[in-house]
Amino acid sequence: MKINSLFYEEFKDDILKCTLCPHQCILYPGKTGICRVRQNVKGEMYSLNYGDVTSMALDPMEKKPLFHFHPGEKILSLGTWGCNLKCPFCQNYEIAHMKPEYQKKIYPSAIPSLIDNYGVRGVAYTYSEPIVWYEFVLDSSRQVKYANPDNYNVLVTNGFINEKPLRLMLQYIDAMNIDLKVYNDKNYMKLLKGGLEPVKNTIKIAYEEGIHIEVTTLVVPKVNDNLDELEEEFSWLANISKDIPLHLSRYFPAYKYNESPTDINFLERTYELAKKYLNFVYLGNILSSTYENTYCPDCGTLLIQRKGYDIKIENLNENGECKNCGRKICIV
Ligand code: SF4
Known part of the structure; x- marks a missing residue:
C-alpha cells in the first residue's frame, strides 16, 4: 500500500531528499x-509498505527483549519489510532485505480491536525496522493510545532515525528496545552502513523523554568483540543511567555472515565487564537462566526468575521495590 511520506524535501526540480x-x-x-x-513517484515521496504486515504473532514481552516492562505479559507483534541498515549478520533478513510473498493488509484503525480480540494491551513494532514503516507505526500507535490510554506501544529498533521524526513518534511510544550494534563509528558505517552518533542520540532522547528503554548488543565475532570498545559503550550507557537494562546476545551465523557463534566464555567475560558499570545486564540466546534473572543491585535478592519465557516475580512489592531492602527497581 502506498501513501505519502511525512519527511522529505525538494532537492532540485523533481529530485527529492528523504529526511x-x-x-x-x-x-x-x-x-x-x-x-x-520509500520511493520518489513523479516528484512526490511515498512510503511503499504502509499497512503491509509480513509477520504477526502474540509474543512474550521477554522475546522483544524487554525484561523490565510488563514482565510476563504477552504483546501483539507486527513487522513489515525493509530496513535502513545492511548488517551482514541480519537475523531477520527474509523480511528486512527481501520482499516476502505473503503480506497481510491491515489498516491502523483495525489495530485496537485486534489487540482487544487477542486479550492484550500492547503492540510491538518489531521483526524488521519500524523506522522505515514510519507512517503506519505513527498512525497505528496513535490509534492504540486513543482507544485506551492504558494501552501501550513498543518499538524494537535500530535507532537510526533523525531527531524530528523521532520526537514526533515518541509521543505515542511507551517502551523501546534499541540496538547498539558496535561502539565504533567507522565500523558502524563500514560494516552495517549506519552510524553510531545517531543511535546514541536516539537512546539519549528517548531516555530524556521518559520512554522506558532497554538496549541490546548482539556480540558478533570480528564486528564488535573488542572489550575496550564494549567497555566504552557500558560506561557511556551508565552515564545516562546505570539502571538501563542491557541485553548482550549471542550471535549465530545468518544471512551473509558465517563466523562461528559467539564464544560463551567471551560472552561471560563481557557480562562481568558490563556489570561493573550497569545494574541490570542479561545474556541472551544462551541456555542458562542464571544470566536472565533480575537481582536487586543493592542486596542481591532474586527479584524475577526467568526460565526461557517462564517468568516468576518473586520479591518485588506492588510499588516496584525490592521486598528485602526497599530499593526502587526500574520495572514498569
Ligand atoms: S534509507 Fe533512510 S533516508 Fe533513505 S529513503 Fe529510507 S528512510 Fe529515507
Whole structure:
C-alpha cells in the first residue's frame, strides 16, 4: 500500500531528499532509497509498505527483549519489510532485505480491536525496522493510545532515525528496545552502513523523554568483540543511567555472515565487564537462566526468575521495590 511520506524535501526540480533517517537519500523520480520502501513517484515521496504486515504473532514481552516492562505479559507483534541498515549478520533478513510473498493488509484503525480480540494491551513494532514503516507505526500507535490510554506501544529498533521524526513518534511510544550494534563509528558505517552518533542520540532522547528503554548488543565475532570498545559503550550507557537494562546476545551465523557463534566464555567475560558499570545486564540466546534473572543491585535478592519465557516475580512489592531492602527497581 502506498501513501505519502511525512519527511522529505525538494532537492532540485523533481529530485527529492528523504529526511526520515540520517542516510538522507537523494532520490531521482522512480528511484527508491537504501531502505527500499520509500520511493520518489513523479516528484512526490511515498512510503511503499504502509499497512503491509509480513509477520504477526502474540509474543512474550521477554522475546522483544524487554525484561523490565510488563514482565510476563504477552504483546501483539507486527513487522513489515525493509530496513535502513545492511548488517551482514541480519537475523531477520527474509523480511528486512527481501520482499516476502505473503503480506497481510491491515489498516491502523483495525489495530485496537485486534489487540482487544487477542486479550492484550500492547503492540510491538518489531521483526524488521519500524523506522522505515514510519507512517503506519505513527498512525497505528496513535490509534492504540486513543482507544485506551492504558494501552501501550513498543518499538524494537535500530535507532537510526533523525531527531524530528523521532520526537514526533515518541509521543505515542511507551517502551523501546534499541540496538547498539558496535561502539565504533567507522565500523558502524563500514560494516552495517549506519552510524553510531545517531543511535546514541536516539537512546539519549528517548531516555530524556521518559520512554522506558532497554538496549541490546548482539556480540558478533570480528564486528564488535573488542572489550575496550564494549567497555566504552557500558560506561557511556551508565552515564545516562546505570539502571538501563542491557541485553548482550549471542550471535549465530545468518544471512551473509558465517563466523562461528559467539564464544560463551567471551560472552561471560563481557557480562562481568558490563556489570561493573550497569545494574541490570542479561545474556541472551544462551541456555542458562542464571544470566536472565533480575537481582536487586543493592542486596542481591532474586527479584524475577526467568526460565526461557517462564517468568516468576518473586520479591518485588506492588510499588516496584525490592521486598528485602526497599530499593526502587526500574520495572514498569
Ligand atoms: S528512510 Fe529510507 S529513503 Fe529515507 S533516508 Fe533512510 S534509507 Fe533513505
